[in-house]
Amino acid sequence: MMAESSEEPKFALRLIIDEEKEKVVLAEAGRDFVDVLFSLLTLPMGTIVRLLEKHRKSEFGCFSNIYKSVADVGVDNFETEACQQILLNPRSVKEVQCKRLKLNINPTDCLKFFKCRSFAACNLCSNFSGSECVCGELMDQEIDLSEEDQVQNDVDGVFVKGRSSFIITDDLNVYVGSTGLVLKTLSRLNCSDVSKLGEKFLDIGIEEIVTLLEYMFSSDSPLTDTFLKKQSPHDVKNIPKLLSPCVKVKTDEPESEFTLDAVVRKQDMKILYVECGEDFVDLLFTFLVVPLEYLCDINLGCIGNLRRSFKDLNVDTSTRCVLPYYYKCQKQLSDITTEEPPFYYRYRNSNPSQPDYSLTTDPDRSLLYRKDRLVPVTLIDPKCRGKDQSENGSGFIKRGTRFTVTDDLLIRATSFVSISIFVLNKLQIQADDLEVQAIRIRKAEAMSLMRASLLTSSALNSALWNLIAKKIKEET
Ligand SMILES: [Zn+2]
Structure with missing residues (x-):
């Protein structure tokens, strides 16, 4: 399957093409x-922003603005430097699986482990160099995992198992291939006359996969647009989908609630921007680490088809959105869960040529290391500094900070005097024409805001209009 190449792996892909219409009928893969196709769904949204900007020089709705804001807000407003880094380079729990891909468009380094100089007393590790230990020292000495823990088992396949070949339609439905299915697809697409069909073999690499990723959002025929046409995705007409108003979901779990001040133009009740605290900004930043597959109900381009196929063919059937442990925030959506931090033991290396300590996950390695020499080590929360470790899972942003968020989700830690004057000036309206409304955001609105970030550049108004509208009703 893989072509010989010294640079990057390439895939051979076989396309069946309707030559008259210049359209891909189906691909056999x-x-x-x-x-590789399914791995695109496991990418965190911030990673998609980064890849599209890097390879395609294209922006990605409000998600690009949230991503930009992480860099622009300034490291001083984050609890620690690691907070900014884990948002600019989001990580996913599926990374380990993705390392087995033949072509990984988002190669990541393995997480490293760092200790302070008083490790023997503190017994703490951080996955991020430069974290502050409870003893006040910096954790910047790297500590190795035992060799056994570094070995990756050679499992067959990544997301799908077996040796079958697959049929992929132009709108990204993926099926296990069979003659019956091919015939059915041909007749459904009015291509029963096979004399009009041609074949094309392509070698595809990272650039083509990122192009396909971009078309997945904007086109109803991503294979045709990626492999047969030379136009840029910006030319593809994307029909904006209207958002349905939020439906209140009843749940037993306690819901996080975010309170904001919406600055509204009275004339048309449009939200110009909101003023908020650090918890709402933490929520918006969390959007960047949510993998694409969990953006529920997205009916955009061909994402829905690919997602359905992924659910049908994937060996892993879990449906919860799970993030690495260090993304846990004090207030987060009940739909998003974080892993428990993994547990390690330290042992002293007897061989003087090795570093003094190593880490292992297996407490029963009594043949190699005497059990009494294994000491439990706790991973610290990289979002906390030194002694604050006891208040676990705060957030990315320093507590007590106020922000403004514009309709297209640019987040600024800015003076409210200057933004009010800027807005009044820009819109040429009087201070009397504005009013401030306190609104409460719960899960339903937050989910709808996450979806709106992908679909529109007017995310706040698309997702929260009903909160404002309700207020008018109450007053009249
Ligand atoms: Zn320490």
Whole structure:
């Protein structure tokens, strides 16, 4: 399947083409390619922003603005430097699986471990160099995992198993291939006359996969647009989908609630911007680490088809959005869960050529190391400094900070005097024409805001209009 190349791996992909219409009818691919296609759904949204900007020089709705804001807000407003880094380079729990892909468009380094100089007394580790230990020292001495823990088991396949070949339609439905299915697809697409069909073999690499990623959001025929046409995705007409008003979901879990001040133009009740505290900004920043597959109900381009196929063919059937442990925030959506931090033991290396300590996950390695020499080590929360470790899971942003967020989700830690004057000036309106409304955001609105970030550049108004509208009703 993989072509010989010294640079990057390439895939051979076989396309069946309707030559008259210059359209891909279907593609035949092996498991390796389907795994790569499905891996796109496991990418955190911030990673998609970064890849599209890097390879395609294109922006990605409000998500690009949130991502930009992480850099622009300034490291001083974050609890620690690591907070900014884990948002600019989001990580996912599926990274370990993705390392087995034949072509990984988002290669990541393995998480490293760092200790302070008083490790023997503190017994704490951080996954991020430069974290502050409870003893006040910096954790910047790297500590190795035991060799056994570094070995990756050689499992067959990544997301799909077996040796089958697969059929991929132009709108990204993926099926296990069979003659019956091919015939059915041909007749559904009015291509029963096979004399009009041609074949094309392509070698595709990272650039093509990122192009396909971009078309997945904007086109109803991403394979045709990626492999047969030379136009840029910006030319593809994307029909904006209207958002349905939020439906209140009843749940037993306690809901996080965010309170904001919406600055509204009275004339049309449009939200110009909101003023908020650090918890709402933490929520918006969390959007960047949510993998694409969990953006519920997205009916955009061909994402829905690919997502359905992924659910049908994936060996892993869990449906919860799970993030690495260090993304846990004090207030977060009940739909988003974080992993428990993994647990390690330290042992002293007897061999003087090795570093003094190593870490292991397995407490029963009594044949190699005497059990009494294994000491439990706790991973610290990289969002906390030194002694604050006891107040676990605060957030990315320093507590007590106020922000403004514009309709297209640019987040600024800015003076309210200057933004009010800027807005009044820009819109040429009087101070009397504005009013401030306190609004409460719960799960339903937050989910709808996350979806709106992808679909429109007017995210606040699309997702929160009903909160403002309600207020008018109450007053009349
Ligand atoms: Zn320490």
